[in-house]
Amino acid sequence: MKLINLEQAIRGLADDIVDQAKKNLVDKRKSNGDLYNTLHAEIEQKTNEFVVKFYMQDYGIFVDKGVKGKTSTYPETKASLSQFQYGSGNYPKGGLTEGIESWLNKKRFQWRTPDGKFMSYESMSLIIARSIYHKGIKATEFFSKPFDRVLKEVPQELIDAFTLDIEYALINFKK
DSSP states (O other): OOOHHHHHHHHHHHHHHHHHHHHHHHHTTOOSSHHHHHOEEEEEEOSSOEEEEEEOOTTHHHHHHOEEOSSOOOGGGSGGGOSOBTTSSOSOTTHHHHHHHHHHHHHTOOOBOTTSOBOOHHHHHHHHHHHHHHHEEOOOOTTHHHHHHHHHSOOHHHHHHHHHHHHHHHHHHHO
């Protein structure tokens, strides 16, 4: 049985989650990059279920949940509740530095030394990475909040859409 109305309702909810997550990225000034551009949802109808898959850049989970620092994580950053931590040995070494260096190259951003010369991207990425490694990354919950909101409130529109699909199936079954 094809549940067209229910699929449209689920698609609307998934799109709502994605739109709100993108809005949260804009509000937190993290919208000008790959994370914002790659965030989307896909819906598959299998035999007895709908599967909703959300896609984003791999680092999106770290931006959403935050990462504890190696030496200090302040409670107000919300990263203190995160399952991720720098220095845990679970992730490859140097990945943070490489990511920051490519970001600096893309933004064409450089600091000056006290004598007025521009610092290299490599030096800047090491300084920034060391700071992030020790302090952590603040949790933004840009995706978690809209996702949890939709899960907590089973919308009436899902029930209505499912009812319409069942009524349609019953009417067509009698014919």
